[in-house]
Amino acid sequence: MKAYKTVQGFVIEYQNQYFLSRHQDWDLFINREDLFFELQREIQLLSPVPEYKSLIDNSLQAPIQSQEVWASGVTYLRSRDARMEESKKAGGDNFYDRVYDAERPELFFKSTPHRVVGSGQKVRIRRDSKWNVPEPELTLFINSKGQISGYTIGNDMSSRDIEGENPLYLPQAKSYDKSTAIGPCITILDEPILSETLIKIEILRYEIPYFSDSVAINRMKRKHTELVEFLFRETSFPHGCFLMTGTGIVPPDDFTLEVGDEIRISIEGIGTLVNTVETK
Ligand code: DO4
Ligand code: MG
Structure with a gap:
């Protein structure tokens, strides 16, 4: 499971599928306990969209906020x-x-x-x-x-x-x-x-x-x-x-x-x- 920070939002990649998280705050997004299972739960409620890969290609940021x-x-x-x-x-x-x-x-x-x-x-x-x-x-x-x-x-x-x-x-x-x-x-x-x-x-x-x-x-x-x-x-x-x-x-x-x-x-x-x- 991969988490990317982009200008348009946080993209989750799992088994070659791309999801856009509803989270807005990177610090909270990455600090959840049992992050792997939290992300798995999160993507079950989202639809994968292949075009979200282009957010990674075009507007990627360093995966950091306040750390x-x-x-x-x-x-x-x-x-x-x-x-x-x-x-x-x-x-x-x-x-x-x-x-x-x-x-x-x-x-x-x-x-x-x-x-x-x-x-x-x-x-x-x-x-x-x-x-x-x-x-x-x-x-x-x-x-x-x-x-x-x-x-x-x-x-x-x-x-x-x-x-x-x-x-x-x-x-x-x-x-x-x-x-x-x-x-x-x-x-x-x-x-x-x-x-x-x-x-x-x-x-x-x-x-x-x-x-x-x-x-x-x-x-x-x-x-x-x-x-x-x-x-x-x-x-x-x-x-x-x-x-x-x-x-x-x-x-x-x-x-x-x-x-x-x-x-x-x-x-x-x-x-x-x-x-x-x-x-x-
Ligand atoms: O002691 C100097 C720094 C060493 C270092 O950055 C490294 O081993 O990666
Ligand atoms: Mg070093």
Whole structure:
């Protein structure tokens, strides 16, 4: 079951049929308990209309209203190694090694909704950075009660030179306008996402494939429930929140994003998040 936020309303996709919800408030719509069964009940009262698919094609928005976006880091070995390498000169490398093995995960605040873009919209790279990458991440939607009720695709855009210069610069490397992309929808399941699920990324430069890679989510060191437990320990989210679960894909060190690059991140069962890098 997928839920899309469009300018004309909320579209529910189920078994290749499209329904328009009567709900008007995304925060309430996605925060219902037992969301999968709530949506099933809801569509029984609605008629499927194939044309509702065109709302998704023409007026899609990021699937967010009042939620904060948080992120976890160094949850895959590949991320730990990349971070250790980039911060070596600054002497910050052992922080990453330690957090990978520690009981407490790295969790950081990523974005308020106004810095978030959806699929089809543009992401940005910072004007004061020369080394930028997308981070393709399975992203959890957690309702206000702390239950994982959906999954989306996230791009945790990052300035590697700023982050590598000093770990204390992390918020500047990670949180700036249009540094966060999520979408295209929230996939709502009645059981946890399959652990073999693949995350794939393809970056097109001048419309030609320039970089691609993939990773299975079972390569992640931590459990989703473990990340959520730490996030909700002392922090409440009245509208629920999104949590990016970390990247297992890091392009080679000589790669940096350029204006005009198209970033396509796909996750089985969710779809493809497509963003172009905008002029600085
Ligand atoms: O520690 C820096 C951030 C790591 C991160 O964003 C990731 O592993 O995805
Ligand atoms: Mg990340």
